[in-house]
Amino acid sequence: MEAELIEEGGNYKITRELGVCLLTVWRREDLTSAEGADLAEKMVRAMRTQLDDRGVREVILDLSHAPIVMGPRTQATVGGLIHDIVAAGRKVQVIASPSAMGRMQIERLVRDHGAEHAVFDSIEQARHAKR
DSSP, X not given: OOOEEEXXXXXXXXXXXXXXXXXXXXXXXXXXXXXXXXXXXXXXHHHHHHHTOTTOOEEEEEEEESOSSOOHHHHHHHHHHHHHHHHXXXXXXXXXXXXXXXXXXXXXXXXXXXXXXXXXXXXXHHHTOOO
């Protein structure tokens, strides 16, 4: 079965397969911080529509190729999404940047928004995690 494309934007793609939404974000050097934050808000609006579907049981946020550090507006937007995923009773898993600074920011963001044991190094590791 091929993953269904939900939405693709300037630096992100949302797909869905077998009850799992995969949200992938990548770095674009040509974007300003404000443009990146605008795209993050658009991405989160699209992702929130998937949380209304009871068939979605898990969300994987792949931030491994996203900018290493998020600005304050993007942090608030992504943190709000993590909170909403947890509040909707869905499993959330975040693939962190390989950078120590980026990983620390992601771990804090995840912890501050109610998710536990949710930061991983790879999609494969996240898919096989027991929670």
